[in-house]
Amino acid sequence: MITLQKKDPHVVQALLFYCYRGKHSDEPPNSTDAPDNPMAFNALMYGYGEEFQMPFLKQLAQHKFLSNTMLKADMDKADFVAAIPIIYNKTPR
Numbered sequence: 001m002i003t004l005q006k007k008d009p010h011v012v013q014a015l016l017f018y019c020y021r022g023k024h025s026d027e028p029p030n031s032t033d034a035p036d037n038p039m040a041f042n043a044l045m046y047g048y049g050e051e052f053q054m055p056f057l058k059q060l061a062q063h064k065f066l067s068n069t070m071l072k073a074d075m076d077k078a079d080f081v082a083a084i085p086i087i088y089n090k091t092p093r
Contacts, residue, residue, distance in 0.1 A: 037079035047090025
């Protein structure tokens with residue numbers, strides 16, 4: 001059984017969308033608790049993929065995160081900095 005208490009409803013919506021469609025939006029949800037940039041949002045989705053044992057969600061989130069960082073010379077460094085605490089707090093060590 002998966003418990004979703006204390007999870008942002010918009011992030012849960014993104015998780016459910018992934019479960020039914022096999023993808024999630026590049027745009028973060030409109031929420032006060034969810035990250036407001038794609039890199040941080042994909043880092044969060046990776047963490048939830050780990051928490052809920054969803055390897056394909058982790059793989060997709062990792063791919064989207066890397067495509068937002070490595071492949072873009074004009075990457076927003078502030079977005080990357082915002083993703084760092086999520087990476088360290090939501091992923092296994």
